[in-house]
Amino acid sequence: MSGSGSKTLRxxxxxxxxxxALGVGAVAIGMDTFVVIGVLNEIAASLEIPATRAGxxxxxxxxxxxxxxxxxxxxxxxxxxxxVILLAIGFFLAGNLACGLATGFYQxxxxxxxxxxxxxxxxxxxxxxxxxxxxxxxxxxxxxxxxGGMTVAQAAGIPLATLIxxxxxxxxxxYFVVVLGLVALAILMPLMGRLPVGAAAPAAASASRxxxxxxxxxxxxxxxxxxxxxxxxxYVSVILDGTTYAxxxxxxxxxxxxxxxxxxxxxxxGILTDRLGPLQVLVGAVAAQTTLLVALVVWRDxxxxxVAVGFVWGVASYMYLVPIQHRLLSHAGGGGTLILSLNSSxxxxxxSAGAWAGGAVLDRAGIAPxxxxxxxxxxxxxxxxxxxxxxxxxx
Numbered sequence: 001m002s003g004s005g006s007k008t009l010r011x012x013x014x015x016x017x018x019x020x021a022l023g024v025g026a027v028a029i030g031m032d033t034f035v036v037i038g039v040l041n042e043i044a045a046s047l048e049i050p051a052t053r054a055g056x057x058x059x060x061x062x063x064x065x066x067x068x069x070x071x072x073x074x075x076x077x078x079x080x081x082x083x084v085i086l087l088a089i090g091f092f093l094a095g096n097l098a099c100g101l102a103t104g105f106y107q108x109x110x111x112x113x114x115x116x117x118x119x120x121x122x123x124x125x126x127x128x129x130x131x132x133x134x135x136x137x138x139x140x141x142x143x144x145x146x147x148g149g150m151t152v153a154q155a156a157g158i159p160l161a162t163l164i165x166x167x168x169x170x171x172x173x174x175y176f177v178v179v180l181g182l183v184a185l186a187i188l189m190p191l192m193g194r195l196p197v198g199a200a201a202p203a204a205a206s207a208s209r210x211x212x213x214x215x216x217x218x219x220x221x222x223x224x225x226x227x228x229x230x231x232x233x234x235y236v237s238v239i240l241d242g243t244t245y246a247x248x249x250x251x252x253x254x255x256x257x258x259x260x261x262x263x264x265x266x267x268x269x270g271i272l273t274d275r276l277g278p279l280q281v282l283v284g285a286v287a288a289q290t291t292l293l294v295a296l297v298v299w300r301d302x303x304x305x306x307v308a309v310g311f312v313w314g315v316a317s318y319m320y321l322v323p324i325q326h327r328l329l330s331h332a333g334g335g336g337t338l339i340l341s342l343n344s345s346x347x348x349x350x351x352s353a354g355a356w357a358g359g360a361v362l363d364r365a366g367i368a369p370x371x372x373x374x375x376x377x378x379x380x381x382x383x384x385x386x387x388x389x390x391x392x393x394x395x
Contacts, residue, residue, distance in 0.1 A: 261314025
């Protein structure tokens with residue numbers, strides 16, 4: 001590469017290796033977000049606590065991420081991005097190792113908070129670094145490595161971690177995440193001297209420009225969609241507990257099908273948004289996901305059918321964020337960076353609230369009412385999507 005040596009890595013091979021390391025890190029982050037979901041029953045049994053209480057570990061992580069993401073971006077904004085990434089990986093490894101070694105519920109809670117801090121620091125820093133590593137015409141592909149890594153985590157990593165946890169012990173699922181983090185660190189360390197120097201985060205855009213009634217409404221849509229999904233997704237291992245095919249638990253197959261669907265949805269959503277428009281894609285995705293959330297609960301005893309539902313659900317689940325982000329950027333103008341960071345925080349708040357709400361329903365009424373709660377929330381999200389996506393974009 002030519003140009004300013006402080007801004008870019010010299011040599012395509014170094015770019016490729018570094019992007020690969022960031023991609024592995026993104027896979028680890030994506031797995032850590034949802035690893036509890038696949039081994040929730042095993043954690044509950046080991047610690048002798050209700051599954052709904054174990055499910056709150058998802059809430060703890062998501063809420064911690066939502067708080068730490070904007071806070072850490074502000075506090076670390078003046079630091080060299082290279083140090084920020086190493087700091088992030090250090091927190092991430094320490095938190096997951098603590099979860100694996102934990103002997104009590106609150107020890108895991110502490111580990112989840114620390115690992116969420118690492119993830120909240122790593123993701124924006126890695127995204128900015130990936131963008132800086134390549135010329136402008138390749139930025140989209142570089143960013144796809146980061147977000148694609150998170151999708152791969154759902155497609156393959158989560159089912160694999162679930163299988164490891166069921167075959168051996170739930171602690172090994174966390175150790176598997178630690179190994180992935182170490183792989184990313186091992187690739188990054190020799191290249192640290194070649195990393196571009198830069199601040200960890202750009203200056204914040206004007207809040208008054210980014211936060212308008214239109215963008216606030218779209219942020220509400222994001223929250224409602226994620227809330228409805230995680231009422232069910234957090235407790236999918238409880239919902240499918242006891243469902244088998246040929247004597248084998250169906251949960252790993254459903255999670256794998258969901259992940260493969262997520263890859264397909266992630267691939268298709270950009271194309272469809274450009275061709276059909278964000279409103280049409282968002283309405284279709286939310287309507288489909290709401291129907292499938294209800295179907296998974298209702299048909300939970302039909303093993304092969306739940307696998308099919310899991311696949312289509314994965315497709316729909318990974319098709320709603322791009323249309324929302326597309327419209328947010330159209331409304332936010334120069335405040336795009338701020339509004340997307342707020343959207344990210346709302347995603348994790350939705351995850352946390354969904355896990356809490358789903359646990360409350362399970363504790364008080366059992367599995368079946370989850371369908372009603374998710375369906376109602378999804379319907380409200382659908383109506384809100386239609387209302388706020390139709391707001392005219394400033395000319």
